[in-house]
Amino acid sequence: MKSIQRHLRTRLLTVFTILVVTGAGGLYWAVRSALLEQFDAGLRVKAMTVVTSATQRRGDVDEKFSDKFLREFDDDVATDFFQLWQITRQQDGREVTTVEGRSDSLVKGDLPLEFGPIDAPVYGDLILPVTNKPGRAIGVRFTPRYNRRDEDTANDLREAIVVVASDRSELDTLLARIGGLLLAGGVVVLGVTMLVVPALLRPGLRPLHEVGELASQIDARTLTRRFPVADVPAELQPICERLNDLLQRLEYSFERERRFSGDLAHELLTPLTELRVLTESSVKWPETAGPRRSAETLTIIERMEADITSLLELSRAEHQQVQAKHEQVDLGELVGQIWASYASRALDRKLDVELAGPQSASVATDPVLFRLVVGNLMANAVDYAPVNSPVTVEWDVVEQTIAVSVTNLALELLPEDVPCLFDRFWRKDAARSENHHSGLGLSLAAGLAEVLGGRVDANLAETGELTMTFTQMVGAEPAGGDTGNGDAVT
Amino acid sequence: MRVLYVEDSLSLRETVADALRRSGYAVDVTAEGREGAQLGLAEPYDVAVLDVMVPGLDGFGIVDEWRKAGRDLPVLFLTARTAVTDRVDGLNRGGDDYLTKPFALEELLARVQALCRRRYGQTSPQLSIGILNLNTVAKTVRCGDNHLTLTPREYALLEYLAFRAGEVVSRTEIEAHIYDDLAEPMSNVVNSAICLLRSKLDSAGATGVITTRRGLGYVLEEVP
Numbered sequence: 001m002k003s004i005q006r007h008l009r010t011r012l013l014t015v016f017t018i019l020v021v022t023g024a025g026g027l028y029w030a031v032r033s034a035l036l037e038q039f040d041a042g043l044r045v046k047a048m049t050v051v052t053s054a055t056q057r058r059g060d061v062d063e064k065f066s067d068k069f070l071r072e073f074d075d076d077v078a079t080d081f082f083q084l085w086q087i088t089r090q091q092d093g094r095e096v097t098t099v100e101g102r103s104d105s106l107v108k109g110d111l112p113l114e115f116g117p118i119d120a121p122v123y124g125d126l127i128l129p130v131t132n133k134p135g136r137a138i139g140v141r142f143t144p145r146y147n148r149r150d151e152d153t154a155n156d157l158r159e160a161i162v163v164v165a166s167d168r169s170e171l172d173t174l175l176a177r178i179g180g181l182l183l184a185g186g187v188v189v190l191g192v193t194m195l196v197v198p199a200l201l202r203p204g205l206r207p208l209h210e211v212g213e214l215a216s217q218i219d220a221r222t223l224t225r226r227f228p229v230a231d232v233p234a235e236l237q238p239i240c241e242r243l244n245d246l247l248q249r250l251e252y253s254f255e256r257e258r259r260f261s262g263d264l265a266h267e268l269l270t271p272l273t274e275l276r277v278l279t280e281s282s283v284k285w286p287e288t289a290g291p292r293r294s295a296e297t298l299t300i301i302e303r304m305e306a307d308i309t310s311l312l313e314l315s316r317a318e319h320q321q322v323q324a325k326h327e328q329v330d331l332g333e334l335v336g337q338i339w340a341s342y343a344s345r346a347l348d349r350k351l352d353v354e355l356a357g358p359q360s361a362s363v364a365t366d367p368v369l370f371r372l373v374v375g376n377l378m379a380n381a382v383d384y385a386p387v388n389s390p391v392t393v394e395w396d397v398v399e400q401t402i403a404v405s406v407t408n409l410a411l412e413l414l415p416e417d418v419p420c421l422f423d424r425f426w427r428k429d430a431a432r433s434e435n436h437h438s439g440l441g442l443s444l445a446a447g448l449a450e451v452l453g454g455r456v457d458a459n460l461a462e463t464g465e466l467t468m469t470f471t472q473m474v475g476a477e478p479a480g481g482d483t484g485n486g487d488a489v490t
Numbered sequence: 491m492r493v494l495y496v497e498d499s500l501s502l503r504e505t506v507a508d509a510l511r512r513s514g515y516a517v518d519v520t521a522e523g524r525e526g527a528q529l530g531l532a533e534p535y536d537v538a539v540l541d542v543m544v545p546g547l548d549g550f551g552i553v554d555e556w557r558k559a560g561r562d563l564p565v566l567f568l569t570a571r572t573a574v575t576d577r578v579d580g581l582n583r584g585g586d587d588y589l590t591k592p593f594a595l596e597e598l599l600a601r602v603q604a605l606c607r608r609r610y611g612q613t614s615p616q617l618s619i620g621i622l623n624l625n626t627v628a629k630t631v632r633c634g635d636n637h638l639t640l641t642p643r644e645y646a647l648l649e650y651l652a653f654r655a656g657e658v659v660s661r662t663e664i665e666a667h668i669y670d671d672l673a674e675p676m677s678n679v680v681n682s683a684i685c686l687l688r689s690k691l692d693s694a695g696a697t698g699v700i701t702t703r704r705g706l707g708y709v710l711e712e713v714p
Contacts, residue, residue, distance in 0.1 A: 262571055265591075266543060269570040273592040274501040280595040281505050285512055296501055429545060 005198070005205050012197050013190075020189055024182040032175055039171055040123050043138040046070065047121065047164040050082045054101075054144040054160055058152050061086040061144050061160045063101040072166070078105035078131055079167040085113065087141070087159045097161060106130065111163040115139030128165060134172055137165035207232050211240065223251035256423060263425030267438050271304045303438075310440040314424065317447035324366035324452050331361040335395045335404060338375050342382045350388045357395035363402050363474050369448050373456065374404050376445040377468045381408035383437065400474045402454070410466035421458050422446045445470070491536040491606045491646065492516040492667045496526035496552065497568070498544045506539070506598065513599050514629060514646040516669050523547030527555045534666045535563055537605045539598070542569035542580065553584040564605040568593070603627060610653035617652045620712035622696050624652050633694035643668065644687050651700065651710035660707035684708060 053065040063084050065073070072080035084101035097113065109129030114137070116122040121140045128135035144160050146153045211227060218225050226247060227240035278297055282289035316322050339355060346353050381391045385408035392407040412428055420426045425439040442456070449456045454472030461467070493510055497503040498521045510517045518533065520526045523546035530538055530552065540549035547555075553565050566587040567580045580588045586608075587601050603626060607615065617624040623632045629645055631638040640648065646668050651659060661680045669679070688700050698713050 265570040265572065269591040270499055270502075273570075274499060274505070276592045277502060277505045277509070277595050281509050284509070284595070288508065300501060 004208065005201055008201055008205075009197055012201075013194060016193050016197075017190055020186045024186045028175075028179050028182050031178055035171060035175065039136060039166070039168065040138065043123070043136060043164055043166055044121065046080060046082070046166065047138045047140050047162055050084065050162045050164060051118070051140060051142050052145070054084060054142075054162065056086075056144040056146045056153060056158050056160070057150065059156050059158055061100045061158055065101070065103070073103040073105050075104040075107060080164065081106045081109075081111060081128065081130070081135075081166075082162055082164040083111045085161040087161060100160065111137060111165050113139070113161065113163065115141045115161045115163065118142045125168070126165060128167060131167065133167050133169050135165045136168045136171075137163050139163040207236055211236060215243070218247070220254060223247055223254055256420075259426070260424055263427070263439060267307055267425055268304070271300045271307075274300050307438045307440065310438070310444050311424075314440065314444050314447050317444070317451050320451070322369070322448070322451050324369055326364045326366055328362055328364055329367050329370075331363050331395055331397065331402060331404075332357055332359045334367060334370060335374065335393065338371050339378060339393060341375065342378045346382045346391065349382065349385070351382065351385055352388070352390040354390065354392045355394075356392070358397070361395075361397045363397060365402065365472060366452060369452050373445045373449050373452070373454075373470050374406075376441040377404075377406040377456070377470065380441060380468065381406045381466075385409055386411070397474065402472045402474060403469060404471075405467050405469040407465055407467040409464055410460065411464040413460055413464075413466060415460055418458050418460050422456070442468075491650065492518070492534070492669075493602060494526065494530055494533070494535040494538040494563075495519045496523065496538070496544055496549065497521065497541040499541070502541075506595070509595055509599065510602065512642065513603075514642040514649070515602070516646070516667065521545075523549070523552055527552045530556050530563055531559055531561060534663070536609050536667060537564050537566065537602050539566045539568060539602065540585075542567055542571065549585075550580065550583045557584045564609055566598075566601055566605060568598075600627070606653075612653060617649070617655075619652055619655045619710060620696070620699065622652070622691075622699060624649060633691065633696045636694045638690055638694050640687070640690065643683065644690070647683050647687055648691075648710075651708065655710050655712075658703050658707045658709050663707070 049070065050063065050065055054061060054063045056062070061084070065082070070080065071077050073082065080103065082101075082103045083099060083106060085097040086100045088096045088098065090096060099110075102108075107130055111129070112124065112126055114122050114124050116139060118140050121138050123136065123138050125134065125136050127133070139161065140163075141159060141161050143157060146157070148154065211232070214225065214227060226244045229237055229240050229244065232240055275297060278293060278300075282293060313322070335357065336355070343353075378393065381393075385391050389409045390407075393404070394407075395402070395404045397403075417428060422442050423439075424443040427437065427439040446456045449470055449472070452472050454470060457469050457471070459467045459469070491514070493515045495503065495507055495510065495517055497506065497519070500521070503519050503521060507517045507519045518529060518535070520529060521544065523544045525546070526538075526540065526544070527547055529535075538552075540552055542549035549565075549567055549569070556563055556565075564586045565584065566589060567585045568589050568591060569576065569580070570591045571577075572590045577588050577590070586605055589598060589601060603615075607613070607626060612626075615625060615627040617626060621634045624630070625632075626649060629642075629649075631640060631645065631648060647664065650664065650667050664680050664683075668683075684700065684702075691697070691699055696713075699710055701709050701711070703709060
């Protein structure tokens with residue numbers, strides 16, 4: 001499994017290792033270059049010493065070098081060596097070199113003939129003859145000194161080459177020691193880093209671990225938990241806020257499902273219980289059976305039938321098994337016809353009803369589904385509006401959209417109830433005591449509105465007025481398809 | 491025994507209350523939770539049957555109020571919520587029993603009877619006082635080998651006295667536990683009922699099992 005901590009640790013250690021290696025390597029190279037430069041400077045001095053000791057007279061080069069002051073050139077010390085050549089130009093233009101001198105330390109050995117002009121001598125590494133130790137040499141081509149009053153010499157100037165070599169064992173030892181120190185130091189630093197980095201990462205990653213720990217404890221029973229937002233690092237804040245938002249929605253959905261299950265159980269099991277108890281009582285006490293009890297049983301069965309039918313219709317609507325059959329209808333006339341079914345109930349409840357809309361507006365819709373949708377909205381308003389209160393039904397066609405709205409007072413509703421209005425079996429009365437409504441009407445209205453290619457919206461004003469609005473675009477494509485051969489909703 | 495039944499479904503309220511009465515219980519009914527809570531605090535019920543989802547104050551809320559007031563009235567919850575968590579919640583909230591809908595009427599009656607027995611410390615459906623033997627499930631009374639035929643009210647009265655055998659039971663207590671609020675009990679109703687019961691017991695050979703303690707009440711006890 002991927003681990004941020006392991007990933008960070010590996011990356012940090014890799015980068016740190018590269019930095020340490022590069023740094024140590026760079027440092028070593030810089031020190032080496034400086035020491036080598038210093039060594040070469042020493043070689044140059046020694047070479048110049050030999051150069052100044054060389055003279056020429058009438059085509060002959062000679063050196064008068066004394067190792068009394070530079071004992072390193074002596075054979076008993078033998079850490080420095082030099083060899084001097086004279087360059088003779090042949091008639092054919094070739095240059096021939098002849099050895100004119102050696103240091104005592106060199107004995108009969110030869111140094112490599114690699115040289116450059118005096119302002120750009122050549123340096124090189126070699127194995128020293130005689131001692132067979134590692135060394136470094138400088139080769140210089142120069143014109144030995146001569147007496148300027150000696151015209152013969154001046155007319156036949158010769159050039160010479162001197163190569164001076166020194167033992168670089170000590171330099172190499174020093175460089176090795178420096179390298180070793182740098183290597184050891186680097187290893188120690190890396191080792192300490194490997195211990196320190198995880199310890200440094202741990203507190204930094206702790207908030208991440210805590211969020212992960214909290215997330216692992218959340219399940220269906222603990223959806224009320226929330227992630228801390230105030231005390232987490234800025235990088236985790238948007239994640240925690242988003243998680244909290246998702247948890248809230250999940251909690252709401254679970255609560256909604258639980259509520260739906262409870263409501264469904266109540267709506268189906270209560271009438272079943274009523275039927276069972278009535279029947280068992282009639283069996284146990286036959287004298288209680290009679291027309292009244294039979295009528296009661298029938299009422300319960302009819303109520304169950306209505307609920308089950310509504311549930312089935314809702315299911316069919318949701319699975320797009322209901323197909324709308326659009327035809328041209330007069331909107332005002334249709335709304336009036338639907339209202340006629342509820343007019344007497346509204347009268348009984350002394351509702352102050354207002355119907356408002358264009359008298360003639362031809363629209364395309366499925367009149368059966370339209371009746372079910374708008375009828376449910378009207379039934380809700382008529383049954384739940386307080387006695388003696390106003391109910392308004394309005395309809396219009398605006399910019400190719402049919403809009404039918406039903407408004408009534410709903411003082412017991414709260415703003416947080418509005419999203420629940422279309423939940424199946426939701427009722428404001430948690431006890432579900434009044435048996436006339438099962439809580440499926442608005443769900444069915446919303447489902448069938450979608451089949452028509454429209455929607456139902458609810459708006460609760462601060463005055464306590466609830467407005468349910470059904471809208472359908474006149475040219476809207478029905479959700480179930482309009483083949484004319486689909487199942488009709490009865 | 492007197493039962494309080496709180497149920498908002500009119501059909502269930504009427505049918506179950508009728509079944510309980512026919513089984514010898516005095517039954518008071520209400521469809522509203524707060525009224526049910528007040529009745530339970532005010533009247534000496536033997537058992538309460540509460541629908542969980544009633545308007546006003548739900549069944550759990552009713553029991554919460556009773557328990558806070560120190561009322562240990564046995565409670566049978568009725569509900570459509572069948573989940574284990576709901577049942578556990580109901581029992582943890584102070585219920586003594588829990589019946590999910592739909593339920594069998596016989597089971598409801600048996601559970602009410604069991605709660606009544608436990609209320610008076612009885613673990614067996616058989617009650618024996620001397621030669622008297624009551625079967626509280628079958629609602630039958632035997633006196634030796636003789637089977638007594640009693641009306642439901644007479645049986646309820648005898649059963650109540652038998653549950654409290656050896657104790658003095660006042661007339662007020664008899665009125666409270668045998669008669670529901672549909673009746674208007676007057677003092678001679680209890681006297682008449684005792685008188686009728688005594689005569690049936692005497693005829694069956696159980697003479698003197700019910701004695702009067704003047705000014706206090708009645709006692710059912712084994713005749714030495």
